[in-house]
Amino acid sequence: MHLTCLNxxxxxxxxxxxxxxxxxxxDILCVQEVVHVPDAPAPWLDYRDDGRNLPQRADMLADxxxxxxTHDITFCPAARGPLWQxxxxxxxxxxxxxxxRRGLPVTHQAQGFVHGSFGADGFGPHPRSRTGHxxxxxxxxxxxxxxxxxxxxxPEAGKxxxxxxxxxxxxxxxxxxxxxQPGDEVILCGDFNVLPGSETLQILSRLAPRELVTxxxxxxxxxxxxxxxxxxxxxxxxxxxLAVAQFDVIHDPEVSDHCPLVLTLA
Numbered sequence: 001m002h003l004t005c006l007n008x009x010x011x012x013x014x015x016x017x018x019x020x021x022x023x024x025x026x027d028i029l030c031v032q033e034v035v036h037v038p039d040a041p042a043p044w045l046d047y048r049d050d051g052r053n054l055p056q057r058a059d060m061l062a063d064x065x066x067x068x069x070t071h072d073i074t075f076c077p078a079a080r081g082p083l084w085q086x087x088x089x090x091x092x093x094x095x096x097x098x099x100x101r102r103g104l105p106v107t108h109q110a111q112g113f114v115h116g117s118f119g120a121d122g123f124g125p126h127p128r129s130r131t132g133h134x135x136x137x138x139x140x141x142x143x144x145x146x147x148x149x150x151x152x153x154x155p156e157a158g159k160x161x162x163x164x165x166x167x168x169x170x171x172x173x174x175x176x177x178x179x180x181q182p183g184d185e186v187i188l189c190g191d192f193n194v195l196p197g198s199e200t201l202q203i204l205s206r207l208a209p210r211e212l213v214t215x216x217x218x219x220x221x222x223x224x225x226x227x228x229x230x231x232x233x234x235x236x237x238x239x240x241x242l243a244v245a246q247f248d249v250i251h252d253p254e255v256s257d258h259c260p261l262v263l264t265l266a
C-alpha cells in the first residue's frame with residue numbers, strides 16, 4: 001500500500017501538483033488546504049488576508065478527481081469564506097480531502113472538528129476551525145487506520161505548544177479511537193503546524209510512537225518556496241507493528257511550499 005500526505009497550498013502550483021499526483025498514483029492521498037468553489041466562475045480566485053493576495057485554485061476537488069480518476073474523494077470542509085474575482089466576492093469552502101483508490105475496502109470512517117466548528121459566514125480570526133478525517137482500511141495483512149488533520153495556525157504562538165493545540169491533538173486521537181479496533185495498525189499524518197518534540201506529537205505517540213520524518217533524519221518538510229526559518233511542519237506517525245518498506249520526504253519536484261510525505265508499506 002502506498003500513501004501520500006501533502007499540504008497542497010491551495011493549489012497554487014496546480015500544473016506541477018497535478019502532474020506529480022498522477023505519476024505518484026498513491027493508493028491513499030491525504031491532502032490539506034483544499035479549496036472548493038461549487039460552480040466556480042473562474043479556474044483561479046484570490047484569497048485576501050492580512051494584506052496578502054494569494055491565488056487559489058478554485059475547485060481543487062475537480063482537479064484532484066482529474067489527476068486520480070480511479071479514486072473516491074471525501075471532502076471535509078472546515079469553513080466557508082470569501083475568495084475574490086477582481087472586485088467580486090465568491091464564497092468558497094476550505095478544508096481537507098482524502099482520496100482512496102476505488103475498490104479498497106474502507107470499513108469505518110469518522111470525520112469531525114479537531115478545533116472549533118464549521119463557520120459558514122467567513123473564515124474568522126486565527127486560530128481557525130480545523131477538521132480531521134480517520135478511516136479504517138481492511139487488508140489481508142491486517143487492518144490499518146489512516147487519519148490526517150491540518151493543525152492550527154497561530155500567528156502569536158508560532159509553532160509553540162498551546163492548550164488549544166493539546167486539545168486539538170486529543171480530539172484527533174479520539175477520531176482515531178472511534179474507528180480503531182483491537183489489533184489495528186495506525187498511520188497519523190498531516191500538516192500539524194508544530195515542531196519536533198511538541199506536546200502534539202507526544203499525545204499522538206500513544207497511538208503511533210514512530211515518527212518517520214525525524215526518525216529518518218530528514219532536515220524538514222518545507223522547500224525553497226517557504227522562506228521562514230522553521231523547516232518542520234508535516235509529520236508521518238505509525239504504530240510500532242506496522243511494516244514500513246520505504247518512507248521519503250520529496251523535495252524535488254516542488255509541488256507546494258510543503259514537501260509530500262510518501263509512505264510505502266511492506
